[in-house]
């Protein structure tokens with residue numbers, strides 16, 4: 001699917017210096033060129049061999065043995081940024097394979113992975129865990145680059161943790177979405193400028209374009225079902241990509257100890273990889289002025305744990321328990337590459353409250369003018385706005401926020417199909433071709449999928465007993481299901497959708 005407009009239509013060359021500073025390419029938050037497929041220095045051969053056979057090593061339970069025999073390689077031979085990214089991708093995948101690739105999760109990550117992973121993640125400004133950057137942004141190739149990275153059918157993941165086509169497709173849907181949304185970045189920066197200049201027709205036009213682009217993103221999201229089966233996602237992929245935060249039920253009550261050797265190391269509790277870490281969606285929120293306040297997590301678990309040590313924007317703070325402090329959306333910025341996090345901070349400073357606040361200011365000024373009060377200057381821009389123009393702008397803004405709320409609604413439906421429904425069904429037997437990870441409740445495997453199932457089954461039994469044996473709806477317990485990022489799923493996602501919708505109604 002080609003982008004709506006050519007990338008040149010919104011003169012990205014204007015932003016060349018800005019985009020260079022914040023590592024934004026003509027593919028948005030994706031790199032300009034497809035990521036490196038191999039570290040050419042033979043010194044890193046052991047890493048390359050391990051990642052090449054990772055799914056098989058997890059499946060036959062040899063991954064830990066192999067990692068334990070791996071030497072601690074120095075990161076000093078990495079030089080270019082694309083090499084650092086590749087090292088981070090490899091090591092984050094192996095880390096998850098090591099932690100979750102056994103019957104019980106491993107509470108300790110050995111020095112052979114911890115030491116270089118800490119170097120690579122520190123260099124890139126990311127936490128030492130699989131993130132949207134390692135799984136998606138820097139983990140793809142295209143079999144037909146001339147079609148652009150928004151062409152989902154030609155995208156393939158460089159690495160997956162399960163070796164399944166389902167996982168590759170799951171990861172690539174997000175890559176295509178990032179590419180599809182890329183041209184909105186200069187377009188919306190132009191729109192913020194146009195507010196400043198009082199060129200409201202341009203803002204209206206940009207908002208309409210944005211709504212159409214969000215529609216295309218929604219169409220890509222809907223293609224998830226084409227090649228990613230919910231049961232494979234839920235029982236195999238998701239448990240292996242889980243983080244170490246809020247994972248007590250899944251067997252990591254203290255998180256993971258990152259062992260640096262020689263008696264050094266630290267316990268860390270980190271969110272797992274999640275599309276919620278996409279900078280693109282947060283960029284759209286910021287420009288529109290959609291504000292999120294949910295912590296997206298179980299308050300008790302949140303209060304016990306620390307956010308990752310990374311620079312966080314103070315701009316968004318939610319109604320979160322003390323000790324955690326930020327809303328989910330602000331907190332996951334620590335899981336974005338450092339330049340992208342700084343870019344979002346930059347955008348939030350251009351016009352706090354985004355176009356929503358500008359609309360509110362314009363409306364107040366127009367109302368004051370209609371009432372005959374003297375308006376010294378219009379706070380949203382230098383030019384007063386004509387009533388007809390204001391109506392058009394308002395409609396365009398509402399159209400865009402509705403499109404974004406509809407996208408979040410589609411996402412909720414996906415979450416229902418890929419998490420809620422499979423969580424209600426018993427795990428497949430170990431012998432099933434879907435594989436073993438997560439399908440081994442009876443054999444004592446402990447991970448996110450089996451923990452959710454045990455919780456639901458136990459609650460159902462208890463409730464059935466309390467109700468005199470009546471059939472129990474597991475609905476309430478499903479509300480407590482956690483995402484790979486550690487969130488209490490449905491309330492959080494619904495709140496994000498409703499906050500989006502409300503932003504449109506506020507103008």
Ligand code: HEM
Pocket residue numbers: 170173174177221224233273274275276277278281408411414415418419482483484485486487489493496497
């Ligand atoms: C099978 C497909 C998917 C599933 C099961 C899924 C699941 C989830 C879950 C569980 C969360 C809660 C946060 C967390 O625990 O990390 C979440 C959040 C989020 N996801 Fe997805 N997701 C899927 C695909 C996508 C895709 C393709 C996108 C790309 C647009 C996306 C965008 C988001 C965003 C932006 C959030 C943060 C909440 C928000 O801002 O609305 N998800 N997702």
